[in-house]
Amino acid sequence: MKEIDLYSEAKPRYHLLIPNKEDGLVILALYQKYGQQEFTEDQIIQVINKVLSDLGSSGLREESNRNNNVILRLQEFFLWRDRKRKLYGFKSYGIEFCEKVSKRLSESYHPAKIERLFKHLLETLNASLEKGPADLLIWKDDHFQQRSVELAKQIEILDQQVSQSVADFRFQIKQPQENIVQVIDNISAGLDGIKQHVDELKAGFRITYDIDDVLEPMLKDPACFELLDSIDEVMRYNEHVRNHLDQVSVRIDKIKPGIREFIFEFNQRELDRKTDQFIHYLLDHATYTRQEGQTKKLTLPAEVMPLVIKIPEAVPRFCVLTEKDLSRRAPLPVIDRSVDMEQTRVVMAKNHEKLAQRKRIQDWTQKALQQIEQDGQLDFSPFFFHVLAAEEADLNIPVRVAQRLVKQCKGRQYTIRVAQQEYHDPDYQNLSLWNMTILKKI
Numbered sequence: 001m002k003e004i005d006l007y008s009e010a011k012p013r014y015h016l017l018i019p020n021k022e023d024g025l026v027i028l029a030l031y032q033k034y035g036q037q038e039f040t041e042d043q044i045i046q047v048i049n050k051v052l053s054d055l056g057s058s059g060l061r062e063e064s065n066r067n068n069n070v071i072l073r074l075q076e077f078f079l080w081r082d083r084k085r086k087l088y089g090f091k092s093y094g095i096e097f098c099e100k101v102s103k104r105l106s107e108s109y110h111p112a113k114i115e116r117l118f119k120h121l122l123e124t125l126n127a128s129l130e131k132g133p134a135d136l137l138i139w140k141d142d143h144f145q146q147r148s149v150e151l152a153k154q155i156e157i158l159d160q161q162v163s164q165s166v167a168d169f170r171f172q173i174k175q176p177q178e179n180i181v182q183v184i185d186n187i188s189a190g191l192d193g194i195k196q197h198v199d200e201l202k203a204g205f206r207i208t209y210d211i212d213d214v215l216e217p218m219l220k221d222p223a224c225f226e227l228l229d230s231i232d233e234v235m236r237y238n239e240h241v242r243n244h245l246d247q248v249s250v251r252i253d254k255i256k257p258g259i260r261e262f263i264f265e266f267n268q269r270e271l272d273r274k275t276d277q278f279i280h281y282l283l284d285h286a287t288y289t290r291q292e293g294q295t296k297k298l299t300l301p302a303e304v305m306p307l308v309i310k311i312p313e314a315v316p317r318f319c320v321l322t323e324k325d326l327s328r329r330a331p332l333p334v335i336d337r338s339v340d341m342e343q344t345r346v347v348m349a350k351n352h353e354k355l356a357q358r359k360r361i362q363d364w365t366q367k368a369l370q371q372i373e374q375d376g377q378l379d380f381s382p383f384f385f386h387v388l389a390a391e392e393a394d395l396n397i398p399v400r401v402a403q404r405l406v407k408q409c410k411g412r413q414y415t416i417r418v419a420q421q422e423y424h425d426p427d428y429q430n431l432s433l434w435n436m437t438i439l440k441k442i
Contacts (some may be wrong), residue, residue: 038087151241190260368438405438416439
């Protein structure tokens with residue numbers, strides 16, 4: 001079969017190949033009434049008027065031109081006309097269109113049939129491979145291609161049932177209902193039934209894993225090299241239908257929490273509404289009486305049962321004590337605590353050393369800031385090595401001084417400039433710094 005550019009070929013005739021809603025319903029109504037029998041132009045016009053009236057778009061203005069245009073459009077692909085006898089009938093494209101629509105709408109879910117089809121595919125696959133790997137192509141053409149479309153349709157039917165349940169829920173929720181909760185429960189029960197169908201389908205589709213197990217070793221067999229495309233097609237189809245089935249299941253799982261949340265919010269609003277009505281009823285119908293020397297007594301409406309507002313008797317309270325609570329506790333032993341003087345001296349020495357080091361860092365930082373204030377700048381690299389020498393090569397102190405200086409000078413009245421040129425001190429050959437200068441802003 002010669003390949004065509006489907007897009008380019010269909011573009012100018014799309015509105016004739018795929019009818020609009022009005023034309024499509026006219027075609028289906030004609031097929032339902034006359035099937036493959038012949039019919040007259042007047043009968044077509046009667047169907048057109050009935051369909052447009054049902055859609056609410058009928059009108060007497062230019063009715064004749066409208067009907068003629070519809071008939072002319074349908075003659076392109078759907079209807080043929082016998083000019084001598086002035087009769088019309090369906091073309092093969094029109095019959096195929098109507099039968100496909102009818103079949104899709106009348107198809108139902110058959111889990112047992114699905115499992116039976118998969119078992120048949122597995123059995124015929126094993127029988128074909130016993131004759132030789134090359135018979136896989138015969139199995140694919142005679143069995144797999146014919147069954148794969150029907151198997152995929154079962155998933156589409158379930159997905160359409162979910163969509164229809166959602167559409168029914170949205171429609172019914174807008175209608176005046178005496179018991180809206182019952183309507184929601186029915187919708188939820190319908191979704192539960194569809195979810196059960198999904199689980200049944202999953203049980204049938206488990207056989208696809210058995211088919212994959214049979215085909216997977218053939219991917220590694222050099223003798224099956226020419227069959228790789230066919231094997232890959234079958235395995236990808238199996239994965240495809242399993243993924244679609246999971247999507248239907250996930251879709252249901254996402255819808256049901258929304259329905260439960262709607263029920264909760266509806267019940268909450270219904271409770272608030274009834275509470276508000278009850279309070280207003282009490283305010284409108286409650287009365288009070290008052291006798292001389294006594295306080296007012298509120299009398300509720302006769303329809304309301306008397307309420308116990310206060311319990312006059314004091315409710316006794318009991319405190320339960322166990323035998324453990326009454327028994328005398330044994331005295332706790334006295335702990336003799338001692339101080340390790342040697343450990344204390346070591347800790348104190350370390351603390352004094354840390355404090356002295358912190359003070360030297362603070363003194364060097366303050367000295368650097370004073371030099372910047374006096375001279376307007378500080379060449380930090382020589383200053384760094386000066387601090388290092390004064391601290392007897394203790395690198396920790398000049399590094400801490402540099403950190404504190406950068407932190408204090410950054411973003412204030414100082415500017416820090418770094419030149420990518422190394423500065424070396426002859427006494428410390430293995431250590432170098434970038435030339436850094438701290439300037440006082442004018």
